Amino acid sequence: MVVSLRSMSITVDGAPKLPSAQDEARFWALLEAAWERLGPEPVALRRALRERGPADGDADAHALDGWFAPFLDNLRALATDLSSEELTALDRVVERKLHEIDRADVHAVTDGSDDGFLYARGHIVALGREYYEAVRVNPALAVPDAGCERICYLFAHLHDERFGAWPLTGSGISRESFSNPEGWRE
Secondary structure, three states, X not given: OEXXXXXXXXXXXXXXXXXXXHHHHHHHHXXXXXXXXXXXXXXXXXXXXXXXXXXXXXXXXXXXXXXXHHHHHHHHHHXXXXXXXXXXXXXXXXXXXXXXOOOHHHHHHHOOOHHHHHHHHHXXXXXXXXXXXXXXXXXXXXXXXXXXXXXXXXXXXHHHHHHOOOOOOOOOOOOOOOOOHHHHOO
């Protein structure tokens, strides 16, 4: 048995639990619903950020900064009544997505200390599936000096508030920075 209190992951007999396709679809749908409640402006800003080219630079890369607090409030409201199992599944998705982009090539663009790089990856996840996939393929699309701390543990905190304990995702991985050995090979 592997127990990591820092990542809130437990595996039994070395068999990590992966997010299901339904859990991933639900996660991305919740994020989209939270953004859509804010109206067309942040939707357009997210699209522009995802579709910008090298010549566009980072001039408007931080135009979404003021939208994160209301987005996260919306996301929290959408998840407030979910069961322990549902919140754990969503936390497992966040954990997996953060882990997958815990890579040297992403860090080279975003920079950041342990926590700073975690929050930078949170920014990438918070902007939704299309942006996440774009950065996963082309890390140059990531935004330097950007962060979204709250999304990194939003579902875990909500689980703790509602059920008195952090969710045990069973993934056997950590969302913490520099913990993905595949992403840091030389």
